[in-house]
């Protein structure tokens with residue numbers, strides 16, 4: 001079961017993530033990771049995780 005995290009995104013990215021298991025979110029370098037949604041859209045993978053279509 002995917003764990004929800006507080007929203008985070010990549011500096012300069014166009015989407016934000018809400019799951020720490022998200023494969024796209026996981027690939028964000030620690031130095032580029034910022035917390036918050038910013039003015040961004042929810043990541044497609046996170047959307048699918050939320051809908052139960054995938055786990056990461």
Ligand SMILES: [Zn+2]
Pocket residue numbers: 016017018019022023024025043044045046047
């Ligand atoms: Zn994501």
